[in-house]
Amino acid sequence: MSRLRAALDPKSIAIIGASDNPNKIGGRPVAFLGKFGFRGKIYPINPTRPEIQGHKSYASLADLPEAPEMAIVAVAGDNAITTVEECAAAGVKVALVMASGFGEVDPHEGKAKERRMVEAARRAGMRIVGPNCQGLANFGSGAVASFSTMFVDMERSQNPGHVAMLSQSGALSTVPVGFLRERGIGVRHSHATGNDSDVSVGELACAVAEDPEVKLMLLYLESIPDRRYLEELSSIALDRDLPIIALKSGRTAAGQQAAQSHTGALANEDRVVDAFLAHHGIWRAPDMRGLVEATELYLKGWKPRGRRLVAISNSGAVCVMTADAASSVGMPMAKLAPETDSKLKTILPSFATTTNPIDLTAALLSNSRLFGDILPVLAQDPAADAFLIGVPVAGPGYDVEAFSRDAAAFAEQTGKPLVVSATQPSVAREFSARGTTVFPTEVEAVTALNQFIHHRELMETTRQRRAARGTSYPLLQKPAQTTMLNEADSLALLASRGIPVVPHRLCLSRNEAIAAFTAIGGPVVVKGCSADIAHKSELGLVKLGVSSADAAGELFSEMEAIIRREGARFDGVVVAAMAKGRREMMIGAHRDPVFGPVIVVGDGGKYVELLRDTQLLLPPFVDADIREGLHKLRIAPLFTGVRGEAPMDIAALVNTVKLIAELMRDEAAGVLSIDLNPVMLNSEGEGCMVVDAVVFRSG
């Protein structure tokens, strides 16, 4: 941890506004630093007392024997501002500002106060964490500079564990800690950064990711105002194989509204957040449970090789529910080898089930060795990628201790992921005590196992592809002005980039329209062309199936009249071939203010907004990324050809998407958004073709 070291592992900490009462905001950090074994210097600052919680107290920063590396600003309101200015002047490296009442309550005056502090800090080379910040807690270094209630009844443990939890929110930086502690899992870092006026949760995460003791990082985010630190974090994490799970709230409109009243959070488009996190190998947890539930699995060091599950239970019903749960999340039940089956048959009673899931039945009650006997057989089966042992009921008569020993030995032997589901606390305790991860039901066990395996796959894919993907696309300044290109210009721009567009001519007179008909060959489409009119159909400016040159000429005049009547600029009339295709697709692109260019691809046609069979793709991407996106569409089964049809030309569609992405990367082109619908998709070898295009440009 070289960067932000003074925030995570300072040599000295001053507490400005220190209190002798360990339950006051200014008292808690003093108490925590002592309790959690901070090895550096502790300097309480309080002019009214000679001593604070057993430490010598100082009247002011100036009285300290040295400039502290970190200063905790535990004074309230505007006093915090002057204190921060004093810290900057005194040579403090990091000021941690706990006071609230800044940007989170007042987006104007409050933010201005924050800026004042940050400017003072910048001038002096000091960093600020906060304000409105519950504090940073590094249990590895003992630097627990926090006033969290959660740490009050927490003991200092010998091993602080390997999990890091970061959040702007104070509550959310510690609630997961509570969850994990109940399961006996230590959290080494628990940081709440508050308003992120200077050091953001993303920057801090980059620093924490460099702590070699951190083996799993959990993030709670309400807003992603800047992509850069998350990109860097992803890169650090992939390099050192550190899994990151993010709970990004504000998924729904109601949630975003609440986030806005909470912290004035910028609303991110949720599907873009999904795509961005996945693109960077970060697992997105749907909720608090999803954030913490699989933690133990990540800490085991397993390298899963596949998703095929083997389930073993003494209850047939649990076997059924496990198979349901596994196949619902996309984990197939492993098909065991014939030799495995024969071996199992020699061990299990005749009424047990030797196919996977394996139902030991209540026979386990009379023969406790069944478990230990079948596990080595299963361990050898090449189809078994992961295991679930379900013990819904056991008790007097069952040798649960032996089961748990056998399971632990088995996990050790195979090195493959193993989870246990056990509802009864007495049973769960036995398995937990021997290091096996236990969930109350098979659904929770399968969900966690699937997350872990799926996330490791995602990390692996991301690692493999990232070099080929290249660097992220530029963000454009918000343009002062935007211009819609007319259809002819839109098509011409696309064609100039090698994107296949429908054969067409822009006609500026009736005679040109007649000539165009002859050149293209009927029937044709005739469309009025105006950079002022986006929705042509509604005005009668699109006519399909025009089957004579005269009709084309007549339409030229009609459409010119319509456009002029609307008071719009008349750019001419487009005469185009009637393009046919197997499926009408759509491709869109826009610039997200945070994440940059976003490409949308999906089922096209008139109702694209309503039926929403679309996928988001974040460039830079490789072909496989685009193919994966297309594969997730509901209409994907049609691409391979059904009922004797030929496959469709996915390669051509992929290529078009790539060309669109390249156009969006080109800052000079200044394209703000592209809407291509329909893009006619044809059979393999026959390509695809843009029929209708609307492009917006800056300037």
Add this chain to the structure above:
Amino acid sequence: MSRLRAALDPKSIAIIGASDNPNKIGGRPVAFLGKFGFRGKIYPINPTRPEIQGHKSYASLADLPEAPEMAIVAVAGDNAITTVEECAAAGVKVALVMASGFGEVDPHEGKAKERRMVEAARRAGMRIVGPNCQGLANFGSGAVASFSTMFVDMERSQNPGHVAMLSQSGALSTVPVGFLRERGIGVRHSHATGNDSDVSVGELACAVAEDPEVKLMLLYLESIPDRRYLEELSSIALDRDLPIIALKSGRTAAGQQAAQSHTGALANEDRVVDAFLAHHGIWRAPDMRGLVEATELYLKGWKPRGRRLVAISNSGAVCVMTADAASSVGMPMAKLAPETDSKLKTILPSFATTTNPIDLTAALLSNSRLFGDILPVLAQDPAADAFLIGVPVAGPGYDVEAFSRDAAAFAEQTGKPLVVSATQPSVAREFSARGTTVFPTEVEAVTALNQFIHHRELMETTRQRRAARGTSYPLLQKPAQTTMLNEADSLALLASRGIPVVPHRLCLSRNEAIAAFTAIGGPVVVKGCSADIAHKSELGLVKLGVSSADAAGELFSEMEAIIRREGARFDGVVVAAMAKGRREMMIGAHRDPVFGPVIVVGDGGKYVELLRDTQLLLPPFVDADIREGLHKLRIAPLFTGVRGEAPMDIAALVNTVKLIAELMRDEAAGVLSIDLNPVMLNSEGEGCMVVDAVVFRSG
């Protein structure tokens, strides 16, 4: 409980194969009957001992002073059969057979043994529960005739509670009991019926539903071999306002396969199970958690009036996540009245949020009265249907006891549903102790609350509609033979029932085809007609857009040749109008062997199987049921008309679905399946029209 009284509340119980060891199968029921206060006579039968667990033991049934109402058959294998025969002869009312090794392991010989027992019982008027049955446990009467390990460390409680849990599976009859017990919720009935050779879990459920002390019934089902008892159960339950939650496993192909190896369970089509349970007001739980998680809410006696949620927390992040969770499941955040907002503003500090969700911020730490002060204000808001209080972190400095008292008083005052989310066990305990239902996270709280409210709505709707729906449709005997009608006959059958079909003529000669063209007016569709050919397109037997009489005549000859070349019966050629429609829909119908006629309605066209935008409807139904089904389609937004389009004629579609259902009800018509695709749906007032039809009939 008049029916099956001897199973649930017998006056005397004999245990055949009784053991002095309370951990043996024959010993546990004796121990449980004593421990759980069975008030009737207990007759252990064991010829080798004078006394069993303190009760006088008898050598045989014949030695008892009376015929016991219930006999627990705890002897193994084929001995169980002869014992059952002896019970029948002795006048026992219910024999509960624990032995396994019957139909569950051997579908032929095992089932034959079951039949032998059932026949003996039937002759004597005795009922059989089991075999392969863990037993029945009625903690209300103390008749705990079970060998479940789960009851070993369970204390007899003064109040056995109001929940009933029924299952064929032993483990699943008790695992939920364990879950609920941990939350301090008693389970009055916990019954495992095993192989259901005579008394099925459904029949037993009907009996248990008549116990007035039961206020919530939970079912675990692996298979529904017969709909009748569930229909009756639904009826009893709706009459006395008893909610039923069913966990039906075997949702997936993998799960069904596991269920088949487990118990030889019949595979139900899962979407039909969904539709059937919903149709009968039974909530389908997705998994074990979903079965038990909302139990406390059901026992409160709340009558929810809507789904609008008010959330209050001391953490802004919890506010955001609650809004996300609620809107994801379809609970909108209540829009509070302006008066509520003004009143809240006078109570809360300026930096708190007074819009819903209400963020009290850490101000709660300094002012514990905030909670108690705002609750009465919220109670008066007419938009508030339900409440969630989220306390993710509290501890020293927070008056959690006061919060919990205020919350309990508030719940009492409003009579509206209230849930609490609290991660810390110490906080959760305070709220629980005062009778408030607590969940570890807001997602679980919202999920349970939504289930409860949604389920009460479902029960209410079902109650309102059931009279109008009428009695369920008949099941047909599996026909010895099935016949496909040719297209002309299919269309004629539909037309005879008043269903609008495309104008068409069946032509038996080239001249008739030419005449048909002239009569209908071109362009037309020409289709080869043969009762031997289901997929006409593949053979070139469908020609669209035929625009001259001559061409129609020519096609007659061509299609006749094709059909004859296939060796198929030539029934003629259909000449039909080219029907146009706004949307191609599909309507299908088939007969489910368990649930009877099933109607499928959805988006039509060539790819209906692949894109699967369909909904199942189980007749008998009312119009509102059909409209609800249509409303759930992905394409539903198109029906109301988008982008200036007119609405579509949903009334006509609903009417067609009703006519199809009536046709399926008509046993005399003997229709086995109907496949109508496309059904052209037009604008309001313009109806819909069946264009293509395939009907299968018995005989």
